[in-house]
Amino acid sequence: MLIYTSRRLLWTPVLLIVAGLFIFSLGSVAPGDPAELMAGQRADPEAVERIRERLGLNDPFLVQYTRYIANALKGDFGESYRYRGRDVWELLGPKLRVSLELNLVSYVVTLAIGLPLGFWAAMRQGTWKDPTMTTIMLLIYALPVFFTAPFLILVFALWLDWIPVSGWSGMFSTRAILPAITIGLPGAFVFMRYMRASTLDVLGQEYVRTAHGKGMGHMTVNRRHIARNALLPIITILGFSLAGLFGGSLIVELIYGIPGVSRLALEAVFQRDYPVLTALTLLGAGMLAVANLVADIMYSVIDPRIRLRS
Amino acid sequence: MNRAGSSEAARTVSSVLTEMEAPDSFFRHAWNELRKRKLASFAVCVLLVLYTLGIFAPLVATHDYSETNLAKTEAAPDSENWLGTDRLGRDIFSRVVWGIQTTIILTVITILTASVFLGLALGMAAGYLRGAVDIITMRTGEVVAVVPDFLLVLIIAATVRPRIKEFGYWIEDNTPISGVISSGAVDYIVLGLAFLPLSWFGAMRLIRGQTLAIRDAPYVDAARSMGVGTPTILIRHILPNVITPLIVSVSFGMGAVALGEVIASFFGIGVQPPRPSLGVMIGDVTARTGSAAVETLRSHPEQLLSPIVVVWLMIFCWNILGDALNDILNPRAR
Numbered sequence: 001m002l003i004y005t006s007r008r009l010l011w012t013p014v015l016l017i018v019a020g021l022f023i024f025s026l027g028s029v030a031p032g033d034p035a036e037l038m039a040g041q042r043a044d045p046e047a048v049e050r051i052r053e054r055l056g057l058n059d060p061f062l063v064q065y066t067r068y069i070a071n072a073l074k075g076d077f078g079e080s081y082r083y084r085g086r087d088v089w090e091l092l093g094p095k096l097r098v099s100l101e102l103n104l105v106s107y108v109v110t111l112a113i114g115l116p117l118g119f120w121a122a123m124r125q126g127t128w129k130d131p132t133m134t135t136i137m138l139l140i141y142a143l144p145v146f147f148t149a150p151f152l153i154l155v156f157a158l159w160l161d162w163i164p165v166s167g168w169s170g171m172f173s174t175r176a177i178l179p180a181i182t183i184g185l186p187g188a189f190v191f192m193r194y195m196r197a198s199t200l201d202v203l204g205q206e207y208v209r210t211a212h213g214k215g216m217g218h219m220t221v222n223r224r225h226i227a228r229n230a231l232l233p234i235i236t237i238l239g240f241s242l243a244g245l246f247g248g249s250l251i252v253e254l255i256y257g258i259p260g261v262s263r264l265a266l267e268a269v270f271q272r273d274y275p276v277l278t279a280l281t282l283l284g285a286g287m288l289a290v291a292n293l294v295a296d297i298m299y300s301v302i303d304p305r306i307r308l309r310s
Numbered sequence: 311m312n313r314a315g316s317s318e319a320a321r322t323v324s325s326v327l328t329e330m331e332a333p334d335s336f337f338r339h340a341w342n343e344l345r346k347r348k349l350a351s352f353a354v355c356v357l358l359v360l361y362t363l364g365i366f367a368p369l370v371a372t373h374d375y376s377e378t379n380l381a382k383t384e385a386a387p388d389s390e391n392w393l394g395t396d397r398l399g400r401d402i403f404s405r406v407v408w409g410i411q412t413t414i415i416l417t418v419i420t421i422l423t424a425s426v427f428l429g430l431a432l433g434m435a436a437g438y439l440r441g442a443v444d445i446i447t448m449r450t451g452e453v454v455a456v457v458p459d460f461l462l463v464l465i466i467a468a469t470v471r472p473r474i475k476e477f478g479y480w481i482e483d484n485t486p487i488s489g490v491i492s493s494g495a496v497d498y499i500v501l502g503l504a505f506l507p508l509s510w511f512g513a514m515r516l517i518r519g520q521t522l523a524i525r526d527a528p529y530v531d532a533a534r535s536m537g538v539g540t541p542t543i544l545i546r547h548i549l550p551n552v553i554t555p556l557i558v559s560v561s562f563g564m565g566a567v568a569l570g571e572v573i574a575s576f577f578g579i580g581v582q583p584p585r586p587s588l589g590v591m592i593g594d595v596t597a598r599t600g601s602a603a604v605e606t607l608r609s610h611p612e613q614l615l616s617p618i619v620v621v622w623l624m625i626f627c628w629n630i631l632g633d634a635l636n637d638i639l640n641p642r643a644r
Contacts, residue, residue: 015452015453015456016456018453019453019454019456019457022453022454022457023457023465026465026466026469026470027465027469028469029469029470029473030468030469030470030472030473031472031473031476135349135630138626138629138630139626141625141629142565142622142623142625142626142629143622144569144572144592144618144621144622144625146576146592146596146603146614146618147614147615147618147622149600149603150596150600150603150604150606150607150614151607153600153603153604154604154607154608158604165600242458250460250577251573251576251577254598254599254600255596255598255599255600255603256600257599257600265461265464266464266577266578266579268468269464269467269468269577269579270578272468272472274468274469277461277464277465277468277469278465280461280464281457281458281461281462281464281465284457284458284461285456285457285458285461288456288457288458289456292456
């Protein structure tokens with residue numbers, strides 16, 4: 001257990017340093033001299049050189065990268081090119097918090113719908129209900145958020161006038177409901193499919209037959225023997241499934257007017273504000289790596305076979 | 311009498327022969343199984359229609375995709391403009407058809423290079439050779455997989471695109487080749503590069519697993535002991551066995567890359583106007599804000615729904631097809 005956990009713990013920083021190098025080098029292939037960008041168009045060469053010296057742009061690439069990582073660990077991601085004199089973290093921090101909250105509620109929606117549906121469908125394998133539900137959920141999964149977002153606003157906010165929309169006032173307010181459903185519902189299909197497959201695996205096990213044979217009640221077998229074991233393998237994909245989450249939430253933030261990272265990130269692309277983009281991508285990678293690590297360790301705690309095998 | 315009898319016998323023999331020859335080839339079997347499934351057959355038909363429309367866009371489109379008609383803006387569908395016109399009086403049907411073509415070009419480029427070429431080559435190499443090759447490819451994949459998909463697309467669009475564009479201008483200036491920029495080649499290369507890391511690793515891991523499973527099979531051992539070289543073993547003995555999971559993964563990948571292109575173009579970092587793309591169309595009519603999107607959905611739903619329905623059908627059908635192929639080609643997976 002200790003060996004497995006410590007190996008995973010040691011590997012994650014290495015992974016992040018290499019991933020960071022990849023991201024950092026992408027950030028520096030961009031054309032244009034950062035110093036000139038910051039100094040403005042009519043700056044004299046001397047001022048540009050001063051900025052360049054201050055930013056350490058004359059140093060070798062790896063030295064720059066090492067310094068960047070060392071500063072990043074202290075929460076310093078450099079200075080924005082576009083908003084002069086403003087710290088990247090100062091710009092990004094509050095918005096990132098909103099985006100994370102949004103993704104978190106959406107994830108709860110995804111799991112709360114996907115897992116029970118997958119279980120439900122597996123228990124009805126062979127009847128018309130299983131394929132019908134799978135197809136319905138696939139139809140919802142395939143529906144682009146460009147449609148669901150305005151459609152839900154139209155129906156629930158304008159026609160029925162049930163829920164207020166636009167803006168953000170924390171993940172527990174009613175404003176979070178529609179965006180969370182917009183992002184979370186499509187993803188439910190993915191978890192439904194995993195949960196269905198994993199439940200079917202468990203259904204074929206002998207201990208399930210034994211439990212039934214002992215005369216245990218259906219509810220008890222379902223809950224204790226089937227659902228609990230079927231949930232185990234799901235834990236491993238919890239981490240990885242976060243990778244795709246940002247794509248949907250960027251669009252949804254724009255359409256619902258949520259003050260997340262979306263607008264800042266797009267601005268950064270068009271205004272060539274590379275420090276913002278590099279920091280955002282690096283932070284995203286960090287979160288994903290930590291999520292994967294937590295999922296791996298959780299799984300090895302729950303299922304001893306994993307850590308014994310390696 | 312005699313002649314008639316012998317010809318009948320010949321006919322029986324030949325019919326028996328054809329029946330014996332028929333014990334389904336691999337693809338015929340898959341095709342027959344596929345046709346038995348109603349939903350999958352439906353998906354194949356829809357995809358055929360969409361892809362035919364896209365590939366023959368120059369013939370199918372009723373108007374020029376960039377031709378504006380300011381006398382007829384935001385018109386409802388009629389006999390001249392089958393899906394109506396947009397804010398600038400451009401024909402929506404023609405733009406959708408050209409948009410499909412854009413999506414097709416991009417998905418085919420990406421899937422061919424990433425899943426099929428890189429995934430296959432690296433997966434077989436890692437699974438068969440093991441050792442350092444295996445470790446390096448798997449670790450590289452892990453590094454790429456830890457970067458959130460869309461953030462990678464954003465950063466590549468921001469930093470690599472200007473470089474490639476510069477290169478495009480350089481080619482136009484220094485060689486007789488012209489029209490590099492206006493052909494949209496830059497967009498395809500940038501998006502292709504951005505989606506590359508997302509799509510090669512999945513396919514590679516799949517093929518590596520499959521290769522690992524059969525590399526020590528008795529027939530592969532036998533071939534090796536007879537002195538067959540590694541390239542021949544890989545191509546003759548390993549490749550046919552890893553091709554089926556690849557087909558399934560390509561089918562799922564087509565939908566995913568199509569959606570990626572639409573999202574990137576929606577944000578304005580994918581395919582650039584005037585080249586039409588479904589994502590650009592959606593971005594135009596919604597102006598990337600909620601109020602405009604709701605307003606369009608209310609007053610001119612056809613402007614928003616035309617590109618969206620196409621995207622929806624593409625993703626849905628590729629997934630249905632992928633599922634069906636998975637059932638048919640990998641009975642062991644069930």
